[in-house]
Amino acid sequence: MTEAPLTGHIKDGETLDLRAYEAIGGYQALRKVMQEMTPQEVTALVKESNLRGRGGAGFSTGMKWSFVPMDGKGPKYLICNADEMEPGTFKDRWLLEGNPHQLIEGMIISAYAIQADISFVFMRWAYKEAAAIMRKALSEAYAAGYLGSNILGKDYHLEMHLHTGVGRYMCGEETALLNSLEGKRATPRAKPPFPQISGLFGRPTIVNNVETLSFIPHIMNKGVAWFQSLSRTGDGGTKIYGVSGRVNKPGAWELPMGVTVRELLEEYAGGMQNGYGFRGALPGGASTDFLTTEHLDVPMDFTAIAAAGSRLGTGTMVVLDDHTCPVGFVHNLEHFFAQESCGFCTPCREGLPWTEKILYALEQGHGTTADLEQLDLHTRWLGPGNTFCALAPGAMEPLQSALKYFREDFERHVHEKKCPYGNHSH
Amino acid sequence: MLTATEISRIEHELQQVPVKKAAVIEALKIVQEQRRWVSDENVEDIATLLDMSADEVDSVATFYNLIFRRPVGRHVILLCDSISCWVMGYEGLRSKLMELLQVKYGQTTQDGRFTLLPNACLGCCDRAPALMVDNDLYRDLKVDEIESILMKYE
Ligand SMILES: Cc1cc2nc3c(=O)[nH]c(=O)nc-3n(C[C@H](O)[C@H](O)[C@H](O)COP(=O)(O)O)c2cc1C
Ligand code: SF4
Ligand code: FES
Numbered sequence: 253m254t255e256a257p258l259t260g261h262i263k264d265g266e267t268l269d270l271r272a273y274e275a276i277g278g279y280q281a282l283r284k285v286m287q288e289m290t291p292q293e294v295t296a297l298v299k300e301s302n303l304r305g306r307g308g309a310g311f312s313t314g315m316k317w318s319f320v321p322m323d324g325k326g327p328k329y330l331i332c333n334a335d336e337m338e339p340g341t342f343k344d345r346w347l348l349e350g351n352p353h354q355l356i357e358g359m360i361i362s363a364y365a366i367q368a369d370i371s372f373v374f375m376r377w378a379y380k381e382a383a384a385i386m387r388k389a390l391s392e393a394y395a396a397g398y399l400g401s402n403i404l405g406k407d408y409h410l411e412m413h414l415h416t417g418v419g420r421y422m423c424g425e426e427t428a429l430l431n432s433l434e435g436k437r438a439t440p441r442a443k444p445p446f447p448q449i450s451g452l453f454g455r456p457t458i459v460n461n462v463e464t465l466s467f468i469p470h471i472m473n474k475g476v477a478w479f480q481s482l483s484r485t486g487d488g489g490t491k492i493y494g495v496s497g498r499v500n501k502p503g504a505w506e507l508p509m510g511v512t513v514r515e516l517l518e519e520y521a522g523g524m525q526n527g528y529g530f531r532g533a534l535p536g537g538a539s540t541d542f543l544t545t546e547h548l549d550v551p552m553d554f555t556a557i558a559a560a561g562s563r564l565g566t567g568t569m570v571v572l573d574d575h576t577c578p579v580g581f582v583h584n585l586e587h588f589f590a591q592e593s594c595g596f597c598t599p600c601r602e603g604l605p606w607t608e609k610i611l612y613a614l615e616q617g618h619g620t621t622a623d624l625e626q627l628d629l630h631t632r633w634l635g636p637g638n639t640f641c642a643l644a645p646g647a648m649e650p651l652q653s654a655l656k657y658f659r660e661d662f663e664r665h666v667h668e669k670k671c672p673y674g675n676h677s678h
Numbered sequence: 679m680l681t682a683t684e685i686s687r688i689e690h691e692l693q694q695v696p697v698k699k700a701a702v703i704e705a706l707k708i709v710q711e712q713r714r715w716v717s718d719e720n721v722e723d724i725a726t727l728l729d730m731s732a733d734e735v736d737s738v739a740t741f742y743n744l745i746f747r748r749p750v751g752r753h754v755i756l757l758c759d760s761i762s763c764w765v766m767g768y769e770g771l772r773s774k775l776m777e778l779l780q781v782k783y784g785q786t787t788q789d790g791r792f793t794l795l796p797n798a799c800l801g802c803c804d805r806a807p808a809l810m811v812d813n814d815l816y817r818d819l820k821v822d823e824i825e826s827i828l829m830k831y832e
Contacts, residue, residue, distance in 0.1 A: 339760035339799040377744050378756075378800050380813045413694075418703060419743035421798060435700040437741040453696055496762040496803035503804045538761055538799075570761050570803070584764045588798055594741075 255482060256490060256506040257470045258463070262350030267385050270392040273353040279398060281469035285361050286404040291322070294365035294472070301471050301479045302488050306343075307333055307424075307461030308536070308565050309642075310487075310554040319448035320366040320456045327370055329457040330363040331433070332465055334375040334382070335417060335424035338537035339588055340570035343492040343504055344462035348375070348382035351466070352389035356412065358468035360398060363410050366458055371412045374429055377419045386414050421592035425641050426459040428594065439596045440641040463492055484510035487553040491564075495521035497571030498528040504568065510551040513543060516569065529574035532657060536565020538585050539646025541653035542572070561653070577673035578658035579665055582651050583611035589647035600644035603634045607651065614662065617670040624662055627655060680723045684708055688727055698728045702738050706745050714754075715746040743797070750793040751786040753831045756810045759796040762803035770821045771807055778825060791831065 261268060261276050273279070285294060299314025320328065332355065336344040347355060355373075363371050375383055390412055393399045401409045420438050422428045427441035430452050451457025467489060471479050480488040487509050493516055494504035500522030507520070517523065517530065524530050532544040535552060541562035543550065550560045557564045572581055590604035607630050610623045631652040634644040655662060664672050680688075687708045691701040705724045709716050716739055718732075725732040739745045746754075757772060775794055779787050786793045800808045805817035816827055 336801050337798060340762055340803050341799070342801045342803050345801045376801070378797070378810065378815075380815070416707075417742075418707065418745050419797075420741065432703070433700075434697075435695070435702040435704075435738065437738055453700075494804060496806060497765050502806075534761075568803070570765070573765070576765055581761065581765070584759075584761050588760055592798065 254490075254508055257474075257482070258347060258354070258466050258490065258492065259350065259506040262346070267349060268351045268353060270353060270389070270396060273351065277473070278353055278469075279357055279396075281472035282357050282360055282398065283404060285364060285472055286406045286408070289472075291365045291367055294361060297476065298365070298468065298471060301476045302486075303464065303467055303471065303479070304487055304554055305461055306463035306467075306491070306567070308338065308539075308563075310564060313460060313464055316448060316460075317362070317366050317458060319446065320458060321449065322367060327453075327455050328366060328368040329452045329455060330359060330366060330368040330371040331429065331452070331457060331459045332359055332371070332373045332462055333424060333426065333429060333459050334373050334379070334462050335429065336379070336462070337376055337421045337424055337592075338539065338566055338568075339585070340496060340534060341494070341537045341566040341568045342496075343494055343566060343568055345379060345382060346492065346504055347462050347466050348379065349385055352382075352386050353393065354466050354469060355462060356389060356393050356398070358465040359412065360403065360410060361468050361472060362458070362460065362465055364403075364408055366456070367408075368458070369410065371410060372433060373412070373414045374423070374433065375414060375416050376423070377417050379416075383414060383416050390414060420594075421588075422594045422641075422643065425643065428641070429459060430457065437594070439594045442640075482508055483553070484508045485551055485553045485555065487555060491552070491567050493520070493552060494568030495571060496568070497533075498525045498573040498575070499523065499571055500525055510553040510556070512549050512551050513569075514548040516552065517548075517571070521571075524571075524573060527575075530571065531574050531576075531578070532572045534565075534570045534572075534650055535562050536567050536569070538570070538588060539563075539643075539649055540565040541649040542657055544657050563649070575673065577615070577671055578654050578661045579611060579614050580671065580673065582654045583608065583615055585650050586611055586647060589643065593643060594641075597640040597644075599634050600639045600647075603630050604644065604647060606630065607634075607647075614665040615671050617665065617668070619662075619666050621663075621666055624655070624666065627651065627662075631655065680709065680720065680727075681712075684712070685727065688724070692728075699730055699734075702728055702730065702735055703742070706735075706739050710745060714752075715749050749786070751790050753791060753812050754793045754795060756795050756797035756800070758798070758800045758806070758808045760799035760803075762799070763807040766806040768807035771809065771819055771824060774821045774824045778828065792828070 295317045303313045304310045422438040428438040432438040447457045491509045496502045532542040586608040590608045595601045631648045636645045688705045691704040722732045725735045808817045
């Protein structure tokens with residue numbers, strides 16, 4: 253059995269309440285930190301562990317924290333990004349519903365490391381059950397003295413609140429999230445200044461993903477060598493991987509970082525459904541490039557997936573099977589991105605609906621060869637460096653890789669003047 | 679006119695934030711909770727309470743997918759139309775819903791019982807296709823289950 257520190261204690265469909273969490277050693281890490289460690293020591297340990305953010309970008313967590321100014325007056329903030337709206341992603345829900353105190357403990361320790369005064373869990377609207385569970389867990393944590401003033405007898409004070417969103421993918425982008433928390437439209441902010449220096453209400457702010465923060469207590473308890481030993485590769489820890497699509501056993505599993513695409517598909521997801529073959533997969537949610545049959549033995553970590561031309565992203569894979577049209581698949585994705593574009597910058601606001609229309613025309617049998625060239629151009633116009641945030645470049649990742657790996661399918665739509673798969677309407 | 683309860687709840691929110699404007703999303707949520715949608719008049723009332731212009735409040739209200747600026751039915755159906763549900767054939771559910779309710783996306787049934795809306799990924803893609811009715815999540819759906827689900831809602 254592989255070790256699963258984040259999820260091993262979660263029984264299917266159940267929540268660990270405060271007593272159950274304490275019974276398995278919960279809040280011991282917080283005790284240790286409060287008794288033995290300075291904020292700087294916490295940050296140094298996280299940095300040394302090389303924990304990389306699980307929200308999609310994979311930035312070093314300890315490094316991010318180290319940019320927060322530790323002198324000066326006025327509030328600082330720690331925010332947990334629980335907006336999870338990347339299509340194909342369902343990993344944070346598991347942690348939020350199954351072990352809310354693990355997240356809260358991780359947030360308190362992280363907040364202590366940057367000496368934050370106030371923290372928020374920013375949770376998407378649709379996670380009704382998770383929100384109810386989190387509300388209860390927060391009041392348990394306050395009642396037990398883990399939150400509020402003089403935490404565990406130490407001169408440290410932290411408030412923690414749950415904020416539920418009102419639905420917009422952009423709320424997950426960290427600077428747009430800050431605007432949303434300030435009651436504004438969820439449009440991104442120019443960087444620099446980075447949120448670590450000037451974030452919520454202009455104050456130093458750290459935003460981290462649910463899975464990232466849930467790891468913090470374990471790193472405090474068991475240390476750097478243990479964290480690295482969980483992984484098969486240079487990127488430490490376990491990772492929550494998921495598979496959805498036409499496989500026998502879709503689901504999510506916490507596994508050593510670096511399991512291969514093939515292992516995930518065959519051993520965990522039970523292989524393709526009878527009658528369906530594997531054509532490709534988005535390894536980490538809607539905004540990652542396709543991997544195909546040639547990548548089945550690629551280890552699913554940040555480094556190897558990047559070398560294969562894609563991104564680990566959220567680590568939850570969406571499978572494209574051989575009965576499903578790749579053009580229709582990408583059309584569905586671009587429809588999502590076009591709708592969720594915040595409209596702030598022109599290439600994205602104009603380019604995504606255009607992309608979606610072209611893909612729709614192809615699916616309807618009205619596409620031309622010139623349309624394919626337009627799609628190629630769009631993948632450059634909306635690529636990195638041309639837009640204000642990462643939504644548009646993310647939207648281009650599945651498109652550019654589909655154009656590369658499934659070109660023939662695009663061309664058949666043009667030449668046959670119809671969708672050769674014919675199995676999906678729009 | 680906002681009710682006394684709504685006003686006192688919004689005023690409570692105002693104590694939590696450093697600037698009044700920051701409470702606008704909470705205020706919209708509070709107003710929508712009982713009324714199910716936010717009218718022009720509600721927008722103006724919120725604006726007055728928060729020292730904002732009505733247009734400013736509206737620019738926030740209309741940005742977010744789940745603040746409704748038009749009346750909705752007693753129950754709102756959010757059908758996931760994102761990638762995993764698409765691969766798993768959510769379109770069958772869509773046709774069934776449209777046929778049973780005699781509505782298109784964005785419309786409300788004649789009896790005011792349901793509004794049907796598409797929604798982005800509901801975060802349960804391993805159990806696709808999925809939909810929500812109000813606060814209730816339904817997963818691993820089959821077309822022939824739709825009718826009995828709808829019957830649970832008056
Ligand atoms: C359009 C967009 C949506 C995003 N949505 C999320 C999200 O739902 N959850 C998340 O943790 N990160 C999301 N991110 C990434 C965040 O901007 C940020 O990198 C992350 O929360 C940092 O946490 P980490 O370092 O722990 O990964 C999104 C980014 C973009 C561009
Ligand atoms: S890239 Fe798209 S989502 Fe990002 S700021 Fe520009 S318009 Fe908004
Ligand atoms: S795609 Fe439908 S729940 Fe994720």
